[in-house]
Amino acid sequence: MNIKNIGWNNFFSSQISNIEKDQFIPARVYTRHGKHYFLLCEYGEIEARMTGRFLHNAIENKELPVVGDWVLVNFIEDEKKGVINRILDRKTIFSRKYKGTRDDEHIISSNIDVIFYVAGLDNDYNPRKIERFLTLANNGGAKPIIILNKKDLCTNIHAVSEEVSNLIQNNDFFIISAINEMDFDFIKKSIPSGHTAAFIGSSGTGKSTIINKLLGFDKQKTAETRNDSKGRHTTTNRELIITSWGGMIIDTPGMRELQLWADENDLDSAFFDIKKLSENCRFRDCTHTNEPGCNVKKSVDNGIISNERLDSYLKLKQEFKDLVLNQQMKKKINQKSRNKTIFKEERKNSKKKKPM
């Protein structure tokens, strides 16, 4: 396998030292089952695990490989097995916050060029979810594209289309019916050979159905959407699939929530209209809640932006503030933990050096 066909380029090759070149081969993670990683490399598909040291030193979740990552592997050719030594820096990521109290970054996939957010035009459609997605996508560097699926179940396509086009600025969006659509060229064109796209969204919105149509055969299992909020979670694993035209696709399990993982600029670019309007607020640090001379509030009263959009912005802003605070606290804890590991290793090494 020529690894250039699966996304290998200068960004990654420039990260490898000459010593590493002699010891390791680069490989891309295409799926993972527990501690078993399945990789693609010049020798084809191989299975790999992490070194004990790697696992031991990984304090944060983002320090472990995810689907899409490029890793350096110590490859044992006879066994077709490898040991992962390190992860190469990621070019792009799509992350959310781990649900619940564990304030950790959850990288859903890495080194993706495009990220498709699939929403179902049945009961899943919610413009607030699209705003949230765009904020997260802005953080990771991949190009966001929105697919509104199940057009056949929607009676007010015109209104939805108008609403979404007001939310997305220069980003693309498509309204489709995956079960009826014959031509998927518009999606294929966004994933040229050597490029990688990930599909994300709630369970049952049709991600796997779209992927099967793109592939031309039913590779991914699909199942009827449940009518309650639980969803079915038909896809249970992330997997990178190489298509016949050379583009790569990552299917992901449905997500109920996209908790914020972003920085302030990401929020500003997703809410570009609010950002612009706020330039004319009387106070520079206006919170757009109850200050006099707030141009954002005035614009809500004048119908320029909706109250829901402003609420959504303020909610994300608060989430962002909480995230920053928690991160500062966590950084301190992690640093302590790292210092402890370094201290232990130093002690171990100094013991080894002692003469017998």
Ligand SMILES: Nc1nc2c(ncn2[C@@H]2O[C@H](COP(=O)(O)OP(=O)(O)OP(=O)(O)O)[C@@H](O)[C@H]2O)c(=O)[nH]1
């Ligand atoms: N009516 C209608 N149903 C669709 C459309 N696209 C997909 N479906 C149906 O929606 C259901 C869920 O589709 P999946 O492709 O399994 O959804 P998914 O997003 O992969 O779900 P998870 O794997 O659970 O995240 C299936 O029964 C599909 O046949 C569409 O355009 N219209």
Ligand SMILES: [Mg+2]
């Ligand atoms: Mg699926």
Ligand SMILES: [Zn+2]
């Ligand atoms: Zn204001």
